[in-house]
Amino acid sequence: MNAAVFRCTTEDCKHEVKVILSHWTIDEPTKCELCGASHSFQIIHNDCQFSDRQVLKLQETPELVPDGETPQNVAVVVFDDLVNQVRPGDRVQVTGIYRAAPVQRIRSWRMCSSVYRTYVDAIALEYTKRVEAPAMDHLVLSQDTALPKLSEERAV
Ligand SMILES: [Zn+2]
The missing domain is CATH 2.40.50.140 (Nucleic acid-binding proteins)
Known part of the structure; x- marks a missing residue:
């Protein structure tokens, strides 16, 4: 994970905070800047950024x-x-x-x-x-340049 997204769980707030990871640890925000609630954040896994x-x-x-x-x-x-x-x-x-x-x-x-x-x-x-590569001609790679967010629902 490179960046984590947290959302405030307080009713009507839903304030989102993006936290960049440093040294593989996530500093979870403790206080919501918008509504003032403490420890109200929940991680939104599908909006977090990951690297391969x-x-x-x-x-x-x-x-x-x-x-x-x-x-x-x-x-x-x-x-x-x-x-x-x-x-x-x-x-x-x-x-x-x-x-x-x-x-x-x-x-x-x-x-x-x-x-x-x-x-x-x-x-x-x-x-x-190198080992001989298998024939890849039949594979059609996606032309999409913008990667979809994991949370987006896609028609398959
Ligand atoms: Zn809040």
């Missing part, structure tokens, strides 16, 4: 693994224009930041686990070998 994110499973090149060992894996997180750029089987070189994130067993728990999972936040991907 994809988790790739990167495996060590099998030829470079010593005999008797199995290839190691690492999760690679890609964002925005790096999403859907690689296909299964592609050989890639990844430049990124190796991160450790605490494993939280239950979302509502405030405590963090002492167990960490590791992953790579990708900055750049470089192909060393």
Whole structure:
């Protein structure tokens, strides 16, 4: 999520506030500027703005693994224009930041686990070998340039 939209739940107010996220946290507004009510905001998920994110499973090149060992894996997180750029089987070189994130067993728990999972936040991907692309001629891509809001009802 890049930006969250909150709406005041007070009757006849329905004031909307857009909050830009910083460091993956949402600062929920506590007081409504319009009607003065406190803690009256509710998040409107369908009006929030999101960016593309994809988790790739990167495996060590099998030829470079010593005999008797199995290839190691690492999760690679890609964002925005790096999403859907690689296909299964592609050989890639990844430049990124190796991160450790605490494993939280239950979302509502405030405590963090002492167990960490590791992953790579990708900055750049470089192909060393690409898998042949399947024929895409039959696919007609949408010409719409303006993306519809999720909350808009669309006739399908
Ligand atoms: Zn209000």
